[in-house]
Amino acid sequence: MAQSCVVSKTKYDKQAALVQKLSAQKDDCIKSLEIAELAMDTMELKLANKLNYIEFLRTDSSSKEQRIAKLEQLNKQLQSLYDELEKEREDINQFANKQKEQYSSSLQAREKSLNEMKKNLLALQMKLQNQEEQNNTASKKIMESTARINELEQLLHVHDSLLNGIKNVFLKSLSGYGDSVLTVVNKNGKLYVTISDKLLFKSGSTAIDLLGREALIKIAKTLEKNADFFIYVEGHTDSIPFVEKSGFIKDNWDLSVLRATNVLKVLTENAKIDQSKLIPCGRADALPVADNKSPLLRSKNRRTEIILTPDYAKILELLNH
Numbered sequence: 001m002a003q004s005c006v007v008s009k010t011k012y013d014k015q016a017a018l019v020q021k022l023s024a025q026k027d028d029c030i031k032s033l034e035i036a037e038l039a040m041d042t043m044e045l046k047l048a049n050k051l052n053y054i055e056f057l058r059t060d061s062s063s064k065e066q067r068i069a070k071l072e073q074l075n076k077q078l079q080s081l082y083d084e085l086e087k088e089r090e091d092i093n094q095f096a097n098k099q100k101e102q103y104s105s106s107l108q109a110r111e112k113s114l115n116e117m118k119k120n121l122l123a124l125q126m127k128l129q130n131q132e133e134q135n136n137t138a139s140k141k142i143m144e145s146t147a148r149i150n151e152l153e154q155l156l157h158v159h160d161s162l163l164n165g166i167k168n169v170f171l172k173s174l175s176g177y178g179d180s181v182l183t184v185v186n187k188n189g190k191l192y193v194t195i196s197d198k199l200l201f202k203s204g205s206t207a208i209d210l211l212g213r214e215a216l217i218k219i220a221k222t223l224e225k226n227a228d229f230f231i232y233v234e235g236h237t238d239s240i241p242f243v244e245k246s247g248f249i250k251d252n253w254d255l256s257v258l259r260a261t262n263v264l265k266v267l268t269e270n271a272k273i274d275q276s277k278l279i280p281c282g283r284a285d286a287l288p289v290a291d292n293k294s295p296l297l298r299s300k301n302r303r304t305e306i307i308l309t310p311d312y313a314k315i316l317e318l319l320n321h
Contacts, residue, residue, distance in 0.1 A: 195305075196300075200212035216266045
């Protein structure tokens with residue numbers, strides 16, 4: 001935008017220079033007229049001399065015939081001089097009028113062009129000013145957005161640090177359990193404590209085994225000290241259909257929900273955990289972590305996951321702004 005304004009200013013200066021040139025031409029025309037007028041004065045002086053000569057002849061003592069002849073000759077000379085003078089005057093007037101018309105027409109065209117360029121230049125300056133104001137507004141918004149992004153990144157960094165700290169506590173307190181039955185993984189901004197059904201439940205049962213209860217109590221003590229997170233307790237099964245053994249469990253959905261609920265109860269019975277942040281749910285076989293084609297792979301899908309999720313209310317508030 002700034003370059004367009006500079007080019008328009010250059011054009012404007014060129015037009016102004018042309019107007020100055022035309023003004024100089026006008027001055028030349030005026031000088032030419034003055035020279036012509038001087039020539040006319042010279043001719044008039046010659047005419048006056050001739051008239052004086054006529055007066056001289058009138059008073060001359062020569063014969064009447066000689067004076068008449070001289071007067072006729074002089075009259076012819078005067079007529080010729082007069083005709084020449086009139087022609088020169090006419091030529092000068094025509095030239096002056098033509099020059100005046102050309103100058104006036106050219107000057108009007110230049111003035112119109114200059115006015116149009118002034119108008120365009122003013123419009124470009126206004127547009128540039130508006131663009132600068134928009135740029136300033138955009139820069140201000142970018143600075144505000146950058147500040148919010150920095151705050152958001154700082155908040156996420158704090159959450160990641162807290163999750164890593166909790167993960168280390170879990171790994172230390174649960175170090176006696178092998179990875180085949182219990183793992184702690186930080187993934188996608190969440191902390192997953194995955195417990196195999198080998199540690200918690202017998203096949204098809206919702207009752208928690210003693211070793212599994214001990215592990216859950218250790219987990220509950222750590223959760224009690226970290227109240228800034230939502231806690232999801234999810235029950236998962238493999239794809240083998242549930243064989244009904246009692247009247248209240250019909251399928252894998254019922255089984256996964258009841259297992260998640262019983263795990264949640266053990267957590268709340270052994271630690272002071274804000275129950276408004278506890279969310280139990282059953283996933284049945286909807287979210288497998290392995291293929292269900294072999295017994296080994298199916299055993300990986302039969303699990304309970306305790307998921308710590310940060311409270312994203314502040315993050316959502318920043319995003320909404």
